[in-house]
Amino acid sequence: MGEDSALPALLTILVADLLFFLFFGVSYPEVFDTILALLPWEDSVEKAIIVISGLIVAVASSAAIIQISIRKVRELIGGEGY
């Protein structure tokens, strides 16, 4: 995957991840609990695993987005003869 397509893909992952937890986790916790009840494991452990993975995905995708943006800005500045 090239850098041009990586940036929109990472942004989509981050927005989808945040929207999922914002809507189902914060705004509609009862829907979130219903989704968790459908899974076969114990509620507390599976909820913890989902929340931790959600946070790690959000942190990793933000870090990658910033890394790519910095590289792009450096290329842009380098191209202007600084």
Add this chain to the structure above:
Amino acid sequence: MSEEVGEAQEYYEKVRRESRETIAGVLPTIVLDVSAAILIWLFGKLVFVPIAEGIYFFGYPLPQILNFIIIVALAVIVLRILIDVRRLIDGLAGYAACEIGAPYEVTPEEVEHYRIALRGIFNIIVVSLVYLLFVEFLSRIHPGLAGVLLLAIVIWAIYQIWRVVQAVSAEIRRYTTRWAERALGSS
């Protein structure tokens, strides 16, 4: 004599060029890194920690685990920001010495004084902001952590202010001495 003036002019041009290059290269990186830190802090505080309230992961409270993950991520980003801020300050110090100091009379000593002064001020601002960013997460891990860290920051800030005052007073002394020499020389 003309050789000395030529060397001074060369040093002035070198400092000015390098400072501009450093500022142009580092500033966008700092802005983006700060955005990333604020973003991670915001979604940690507003989205993930509220969901984690009351959940235990193999006996450990989930909010504390999440706070630890957020602190580690923020620490890495903040470390990068601090390194870049130091580079930016070096650039700003060189630029300030060229702009404030008389043209073609910039000495390495003058640049160093501006560097110490700017570094001290920026360090105090950056460390205070970083403390504000971390204080909530630290308090959730243990309330004493935030207090001990604040005490250490206050002592360190006093030392930094003392260094800044020393550097600025050295520059003021230099300028007043030169002004007095000129004033006495012309009378």
